[in-house]
Amino acid sequence: MSDATLAPPPGDSRLAYLRRRLFSTWFDGIVTVVSGLALLWLITTVLSWALLDAVWSEENAEACKDAAGACWAVIDARGRLILFGLYPYEQHWRSALGCAIIIATMGLSCWPAMWGMWRLLGLWLAGFGSFVILLHGGVFGLEVVTSEQWGGLALTVFIFASVFVIGMPLAVVLALARRSNLPIISWMAAIFIDTVRSLPLLTILFAAAVVVPFVLPDWAQGTKLGRVIFGFALFYAAYQAEIIRAGIQSIPKGQEEAAQALGMTYRSTVLDIILPQAFRNTLPSTINQVVITFKETSIVTIIGFFEVTASASAAVGRGEWGAYYVEVYVFVALVYFIFVFGLSRYGAYLERRSRLSHV
Amino acid sequence: MLKIWRNRTLRGTLIQGLVLLGTVALFASFVLTARENLVSQGIATGFGFLERSTGWPINFSLIEVSDRSPYSRMLLAGFLNTIYVGLLGLAAATLTGLVVGMMRISSNLVLNILGTIFVETFRNVPLILQVIFWYALLTHLPPPRGAIDLAGVGFLSNRGLMLPAPALSAMDLAILALGLLGVLFSARRMGGTRSGLTWVLGLGALAALFTVLLLTGRAPDMPLVSIPELRGLRFVGGLTVKPEFAALLIAIMMFGGAYVAEIVRGGFLSVDRGRLEAAKALGLSSWQIMRFVHIPLAIRAMLPALTNQYIWLMKATTLGVAIGYPDYFMVVSTSINQSGQTIELLLLLMGGFLAINYVIGGIMNTINARLAIKGRS
Numbered sequence: 109m110s111d112a113t114l115a116p117p118p119g120d121s122r123l124a125y126l127r128r129r130l131f132s133t134w135f136d137g138i139v140t141v142v143s144g145l146a147l148l149w150l151i152t153t154v155l156s157w158a159l160l161d162a163v164w165s166e167e168n169a170e171a172c173k174d175a176a177g178a179c180w181a182v183i184d185a186r187g188r189l190i191l192f193g194l195y196p197y198e199q200h201w202r203s204a205l206g207c208a209i210i211i212a213t214m215g216l217s218c219w220p221a222m223w224g225m226w227r228l229l230g231l232w233l234a235g236f237g238s239f240v241i242l243l244h245g246g247v248f249g250l251e252v253v254t255s256e257q258w259g260g261l262a263l264t265v266f267i268f269a270s271v272f273v274i275g276m277p278l279a280v281v282l283a284l285a286r287r288s289n290l291p292i293i294s295w296m297a298a299i300f301i302d303t304v305r306s307l308p309l310l311t312i313l314f315a316a317a318v319v320v321p322f323v324l325p326d327w328a329q330g331t332k333l334g335r336v337i338f339g340f341a342l343f344y345a346a347y348q349a350e351i352i353r354a355g356i357q358s359i360p361k362g363q364e365e366a367a368q369a370l371g372m373t374y375r376s377t378v379l380d381i382i383l384p385q386a387f388r389n390t391l392p393s394t395i396n397q398v399v400i401t402f403k404e405t406s407i408v409t410i411i412g413f414f415e416v417t418a419s420a421s422a423a424v425g426r427g428e429w430g431a432y433y434v435e436v437y438v439f440v441a442l443v444y445f446i447f448v449f450g451l452s453r454y455g456a457y458l459e460r461r462s463r464l465s466h467v
Numbered sequence: 468m469l470k471i472w473r474n475r476t477l478r479g480t481l482i483q484g485l486v487l488l489g490t491v492a493l494f495a496s497f498v499l500t501a502r503e504n505l506v507s508q509g510i511a512t513g514f515g516f517l518e519r520s521t522g523w524p525i526n527f528s529l530i531e532v533s534d535r536s537p538y539s540r541m542l543l544a545g546f547l548n549t550i551y552v553g554l555l556g557l558a559a560a561t562l563t564g565l566v567v568g569m570m571r572i573s574s575n576l577v578l579n580i581l582g583t584i585f586v587e588t589f590r591n592v593p594l595i596l597q598v599i600f601w602y603a604l605l606t607h608l609p610p611p612r613g614a615i616d617l618a619g620v621g622f623l624s625n626r627g628l629m630l631p632a633p634a635l636s637a638m639d640l641a642i643l644a645l646g647l648l649g650v651l652f653s654a655r656r657m658g659g660t661r662s663g664l665t666w667v668l669g670l671g672a673l674a675a676l677f678t679v680l681l682l683t684g685r686a687p688d689m690p691l692v693s694i695p696e697l698r699g700l701r702f703v704g705g706l707t708v709k710p711e712f713a714a715l716l717i718a719i720m721m722f723g724g725a726y727v728a729e730i731v732r733g734g735f736l737s738v739d740r741g742r743l744e745a746a747k748a749l750g751l752s753s754w755q756i757m758r759f760v761h762i763p764l765a766i767r768a769m770l771p772a773l774t775n776q777y778i779w780l781m782k783a784t785t786l787g788v789a790i791g792y793p794d795y796f797m798v799v800s801t802s803i804n805q806s807g808q809t810i811e812l813l814l815l816l817m818g819g820f821l822a823i824n825y826v827i828g829g830i831m832n833t834i835n836a837r838l839a840i841k842g843r844s
Contacts (some may be wrong), residue, residue: 129576136575143577150584292483296490306824308782311816314800319809322504323497370829406593410789417596424603433607437600441592448591 158438160467172381172432182432183439186423192442193414199251203262206239210265218454225379235274239266255333259414261443267337267405272398274341279348286353286379297349304346310407312339317411336411344401351393353384391462395455399448404445416440486656490625501810509806517542523805525793538802545798546819552712553823560780564727571652571732582728590725595786597722602714602790611702620636622695622702628713629695632706642680648674657658711792715784723780731775734769735761767838774831778824795819 131137161177165184172179185192191201214233216222222231243262246252258266285297304312316339321329329335359382367377389392411416419439424433505512516538524534528544530777536544570582576679589597606625609615614624622629650669696703738761746760785796803809 126576129574132574139575140577143575143581147577147581150581167782181725276698290483292487296486304823306778306821306822307817308785308796309819310785310788311796315813318800318803319813322809325496325500371681403593405590406594407786408596409595410786417593421599431607433603434600437596437603441596441600444593444596445602449587454593 109388109415112258126176142436178435178438179432181422182429182435186387186429186436187439189260189423190416190419190436191260191262193263193419194257195259195262196251196253199253202242202245202250202253203258203260206242207262209212209235209239209242210269213269218268225383232273233271236269239269255331260419263415264405266406267340267413270337270400271340271344271401271405275344275348275401276342278345279352279456280383282345282349283352283356286349287356300347301349304343304352308342309343310410312343313408315339321396330385332411332415334411336408340408342403344397347397351390351397352386354393355388356382358389359385364366388462392455395451395458400453402447403452404408404446416443427451488578505807508807512808512811514811516806516808516811521802521804523800523801526791537808542795542798542802542815545793545795548793548798549781549784549819550823551718552715552787552792553691553784555717555782556723557777559716559720560727561565563724567632567724567728567796568735568837571728572735577834586725586728588725589721590729594665594718594722594783594790598718598790601717605710605714608832613696614697614702622697624702625710626702626707627710628708629706630706631694631700639677642730643673646677649673658680665841666813667743675698711787711790715787715792718786719780719783721784723776726776727773729771730769732766733772734765737768738764763838767835769841770831770835772836774828774835777831780826781823782820 111263130140155178159177161175162179163171163175163177163179165181170264188197188200190202195203212233216231216232216235217228221227241247242250242345243258243266244253244255282301285293286301288294288297314338316335320335320339330338363381363385364377367381372381405415407413407415409421414422417440418437424436429436502512506531518537520535520537521541523543527548529547530540532541532544551603567585570578571586573579584838600778605627608623608625611622614622614629616622621631627644650666650673653669654665676844693706695707734749738755742760742764743756746756751759784794787794788797788800791797796816799812803812806812
């Protein structure tokens with residue numbers, strides 16, 4: 109063989125690519141022009157509303173009245189209310205730092221080097237613990253702020269994190285119980301999971317907030333926030349358990365049998381053989397469920413908690429800023445968007461990664 | 468003792484017995500505490516309260532209810548409201564999702580971009596925030612006096628959307644529905660090549676009969692179409708789409724549409740390329756490939772995910788309570804507040820949603836089984 113190699117096949121040049129994607133037929137061309145104009149209109153409208161014609165700071169709030177664009181002055185004026193709720197004004201740094209810690213914890217647990225049961229457990233307990241200490245106070249000379257005063261983004265993040273911390277171990281237990289050889293155990297787990305999954309989250313939160321005090325003696329009731337988080341965690345666990353169960357079923361039966369043949373105990377089989385693979389196989393669906401859970405934390409607004417959706421409504425509820433509700437809702441939507449979009453991109457990345465490693 | 472613990476069968480039985488005993492004890496303590504609380508509040512248990520009148524009204528209902536209606540009728544009204552907004556929402560979300568999903572898989576780059584913007588915007592923001600946002604938008608419209616005139620046909624104001632409506636009584640609607648069902652059944656019975664003819668004849672006969680009924684069976688001065696008119700501070704006549712209902716419907720349409728679009732896209736992408744190429748090699752036109760190969764196979768791939776999405780959206784209608792749409796959940800929670808019959812109402816609530824889930828799941832599974840390609844699992 110000589111050194112001469114074939115020239116690479118003539119690929120799409122950039123121009124040919126655009127031609128194929130935009131003007132392959134005359135009908136395609138018309139569609140491109142019409143939808144292109146719509147896209148252009150959308151972009152210019154949003155840009156001029158949100159950036160070019162917008163009023164930015166509280167000092168010139170008067171200018172909002174005749175401005176054609178967004179009045180971001182309302183965020184300048186009410187941003188702290190939206191992000192921190194009723195938390196004492198001087199202590200807002202604690203709320204902000206707490207949020208940053210939880211976000212950092214979430215970020216760290218996305219890093220593959222942290223994927224071990226004990227590492228993740230330690231990370232989340234540390235992150236979650238320092239969040240609670242920071243927000244609640246009472247130690248290290250921090251003023252005590254009870255959970256009734258928590259609000260805004262910190263409350264959203266707190267509910268999300270505690271649902272995850274309580275729900276995940278519960279989900280593992282439920283998934284294992286449903287697969288158990290003991291008929292009564294698996295039957296009860298199945299009934300619990302199926303019932304919870306068929307109910308709307310709102311009814312479960314409502315029952316936890318309003319009905320549970322009715323059937324529990326006073327000493328076992330806890331706070332309203334605690335009950336609602338526990339109800340939410342049960343809901344999350346029921347969904348997550350089914351995901352884990354699917355992951356367990358995707359592992360060949362031979363592995364479990366091999367572990368037993370080697371004399372491994374049930375605990376070791378589950379912790380060292382089954383669960384690590386089950387989690388790895390179902391990472392995309394788990395991330396998807398986490399994303400859904402993050403969005404659904406907004407439902408606690410209805411039960412009467414002052415998280416970020418509720419504080420947005422409160423910020424425009426009455427008074428001078430009432431007319432600028434669009435800006436406030438867009439701001440809050442953007443906050444959710446950053447979290448949710450980021451997480452789902454990460455999920456997509458994991459999916460690509462696992463597909464590559466299987467080839 | 469240790470010996471018993473070592474014995475696998477015995478240990479299993481022991482664990483199960485303990486768990487069962489614990490659960491029963493837990494439920495017994497719930498019931499006992501609840502009864503104690505009920506007795507101390509002077510509330511009688513049982514479903515007798517369903518016959519009592521409620522004493523509070525709801526602002527939207529498909530059936531006639533007032534504050535003197537009994538609880539049973541009020542709950543029925545709430546249940547119908549949930550089904551009504553849910554079914555319309557599912558239909559709207561499916562249509563939106565089909566259009567957007569097709570945009571996302573189209574070969575046209577600009578359509579791709581538009582579809583992606585739609586999906587990422589409406590999927591990544593919580594549904595309840597969208598519900599509240601649309602509601603705020605609709606209630607900030609001008610009052611009826613300054614209502615936006617939609618080409619003289621309808622009016623848009625902060626009281627909702629006013630549209631002209633055919634002035635049909637409940638009787639007229641019932642006759643129409645029965646007639647349609649009759650035509651449907653006879654067409655099914657005929658079957659085969661004659662079903663098309665039956666359809667045409669049946670529908671023609673029904674239309675003729677209904678027109679005669681409409682023209683003869685009503686007071687002479689009553690108009691056929693009722694048009695909304697501004698009288699004083701509000702609109703009279705026509706059909707009013709309330710802002711609560713519209714906001715919930717729009718939110719479900721957009722949010723559900725974004726999810727359905729992803730399901731549609733996934734369904735189309737899941738179709739094996741080899742089959743499409745085979746169809747092309749057989750000389751089918753691109754429209755024929757779409758109609759007879761691509762769409763049928765894609766629909767089969769979409770159905771399971773679509774079932775889950777429909778059930779999810781149906782449950783999500785409960786969020787209407789945030790803006791005051793009186794769905795089943797809102798009626799039940801108000802009833803709990805007003806009557807204190809907590810346990811009974813909670814059971815009714817769970818029963819209602821279980822029924823909705825099973826019906827949707829059952830319908831979708833039947834469709835799935837009907838469509839499944841024979842001879843494949």
